Amino acid sequence: RIAYVNGQYVPHQHACVHIEDRGYQFADGVYEVVPIVGGKLIDEKGHLDRLWRSMNELKMDAPMKRRPMQLVMAEVIRRNGIENGLIYMQVTRGVAPRDHPFPKNAQPALVMTAKRLSMEKAAQKAEKGVTVITVPDIRWQRCDIKSVSLLPNILAKQEAVEKGAYEAFQFDGEGNITEGSSTNAWIIDQDGTLITRPTSNSILAGITRAALIELLKEKGIKLELRSFTVDELRNAREVFLTSSSSYVQPVVQVDDKVIGNGKPGSVSLELRTIFKDYMD
Numbered sequence: 001r002i003a004y005v006n007g008q009y010v011p012h013q014h015a016c017v018h019i020e021d022r023g024y025q026f027a028d029g030v031y032e033v034v035p036i037v038g039g040k041l042i043d044e045k046g047h048l049d050r051l052w053r054s055m056n057e058l059k060m061d062a063p064m065k066r067r068p069m070q071l072v073m074a075e076v077i078r079r080n081g082i083e084n085g086l087i088y089m090q091v092t093r094g095v096a097p098r099d100h101p102f103p104k105n106a107q108p109a110l111v112m113t114a115k116r117l118s119m120e121k122a123a124q125k126a127e128k129g130v131t132v133i134t135v136p137d138i139r140w141q142r143c144d145i146k147s148v149s150l151l152p153n154i155l156a157k158q159e160a161v162e163k164g165a166y167e168a169f170q171f172d173g174e175g176n177i178t179e180g181s182s183t184n185a186w187i188i189d190q191d192g193t194l195i196t197r198p199t200s201n202s203i204l205a206g207i208t209r210a211a212l213i214e215l216l217k218e219k220g221i222k223l224e225l226r227s228f229t230v231d232e233l234r235n236a237r238e239v240f241l242t243s244s245s246s247y248v249q250p251v252v253q254v255d256d257k258v259i260g261n262g263k264p265g266s267v268s269l270e271l272r273t274i275f276k277d278y279m280d
């Protein structure tokens with residue numbers, strides 16, 4: 001495997017950054033995960049737009065312009081020979097003596113890795129469905145920024161794993177679901193209405209979520225953009241989640257509550273197919 005680190009392509013096991021990189025010391029960085037399907041990046045523009053937005057919101061300089069970054073992305077995929085998988089890219093504010101204020105002369109650092117994913121395994125997981133737990137959302141008030149500061153997210157995910165679940169859906173102070181630890185949350189209520197939370201500072205504006213919303217519009221499938229409660233989630237007809245690594249993934253259990261008959265819902269599976277067709 002080959003990684004890209006600040007201008008160089010290096011063997012993955014030897015790829016490293018300096019101990020005073022601000023990403024390491026302060027989690028002062030942002031990232032993107034972009035799916036690769038059939039050797040091609042999915043929604044490359046959306047992911048780059050969001051990366052630039054994250055950098056802007058944190059007043060971070062870009063390590064390079066968009067066009068050269070796209071060339072690096074293509075080269076990382078080529079050198080790793082990835083057909084299906086994902087690319088991980090991370091920008092930090094760079095290396096500087098540890099001090100909280102922004103450094104004056106640091107060069108923003110760019111790192112990229114790519115990994116293979118099995119489409120067969122993903123399909124099997126979708127056919128079976130996954131379980132989720134619900135946990136309080138203890139994150140900060142800028143969850144719209146795709147920052148590498150992910151401690152609350154990993155604590156939530158770890159709790160899910162320890163309980164044998166795939167994902168943790170987080171709920172805010174009002175008892176409304178915000179999103180998963182690394183996914184967006186969707187429900188279909190007992191009337192068949194599709195519901196997902198509107199974007200705000202409380203959630204990450206998922207690229208998969210946005211692409212699916214566009215596909216729903218094209219197909220004339222009605223969607224309500226509103227918050228929903230933990231109770232609505234538990235009593236939903238169908239539940240699913242979206243992300244760049246899971247695509248559209250049906251959920252068949254929330255905490256101890258089985259959703260529907262415990263099998264992926266028909267609409268969730270149809271939406272997965274629609275999204276797969278869009279990626280192919």
Ligand code: PDD
Pocket residue numbers: 033179180181182183184203204205206207208209242243244245
């Ligand atoms: N996670 N919400 C959060 C908190 C996320 O971290 C992610 C993505 C999403 C879904 O966004 P998208 O559809 O653009 O992938 C929602 C990535 C995959 C990760 O952290 O690995």
